[in-house]
Amino acid sequence: MKKLSALFLGAALLPAAHAAWQPGLWQAKFSTFTTFAATCSGDVMDHPTLERVPGTVMADVWVPSGANVDLPQYTYTNPFPGGSPWNWNTQNTGWGYVGQMRVVKGATYTFGKLLDDAARVIIDGKEVINHSTWDVFAWGSYTAQETGWVSFDARVWDGSGGKGACSTWQGIFGIAFNTIGVTTAAPTTNWIKRLDPGDGSLFRCDDGLGSRTK
Numbered sequence: 626m627k628k629l630s631a632l633f634l635g636a637a638l639l640p641a642a643h644a645a646w647q648p649g650l651w652q653a654k655f656s657t658f659t660t661f662a663a664t665c666s667g668d669v670m671d672h673p674t675l676e677r678v679p680g681t682v683m684a685d686v687w688v689p690s691g692a693n694v695d696l697p698q699y700t701y702t703n704p705f706p707g708g709s710p711w712n713w714n715t716q717n718t719g720w721g722y723v724g725q726m727r728v729v730k731g732a733t734y735t736f737g738k739l740l741d742d743a744a745r746v747i748i749d750g751k752e753v754i755n756h757s758t759w760d761v762f763a764w765g766s767y768t769a770q771e772t773g774w775v776s777f778d779a780r781v782w783d784g785s786g787g788k789g790a791c792s793t794w795q796g797i798f799g800i801a802f803n804t805i806g807v808t809t810a811a812p813t814t815n816w817i818k819r820l821d822p823g824d825g826s827l828f829r830c831d832d833g834l835g836s837r838t839k
């Protein structure tokens with residue numbers, strides 16, 4: 626009996642043999658890329674700025690044209706422990722986000738983009754948005770075949786001037802989604818932010834068995 630207890634105790638102390646899922650997405654800031662295509666092809670997981678965030682947060686920040694982008698009000702501070710504040714550069718800033726999104730079988734997820742300048746969204750391998758004209762609304766949809774987690778990859782990019790969520794979505798979100806079939810930007814109440822509430826119920830990302838510790 627003594628031996629058996631020790632065996633159970635030993636098993637409990639062993640590190641988990643699978644990836645540890647965390648709420649949110651991995652983010653990388655591609656501040657030196659000069660094209661949207663370069664931002665889209667950039668490797669998020671190998672980037673030195675790698676940090677875990679709730680969702681595609683920098684798509685939601687708005688910086689007016691000509692503004693001092695270093696001002697604190699234009700930054701986003703990561704609520705996760707150890708997080709950092711970021712901001713857009715004056716020009717040619719890209720952001721990449723990777724992880725998984727929780728979806729429900731049969732539900733159609735319509736993604737919308739209304740930001741300055743560009744966004745691409747790929748969910749479960751399907752590109753639903755790839756649009757690079759600032760201040761122009763774009764959308765695309767994906768229907769889940771199963772209930773569970775699917776891959777999610779989003780990129781946002783600005784060339785110069787104003788950046789982030791704009792027009793009627795300014796101050797709210799730059800990329801959003803809905804599951805009620807809405808394909809117009811207004812009213813904004815039809816749309817949902819891509820932010821995990823903090824419990825891993827919408828977005829999650831794995832820690833790579835210890836190799837992705839930032």
Ligand SMILES: [Ca+2]
Binds near residue numbers: 786787788
């Ligand atoms: Ca711009």
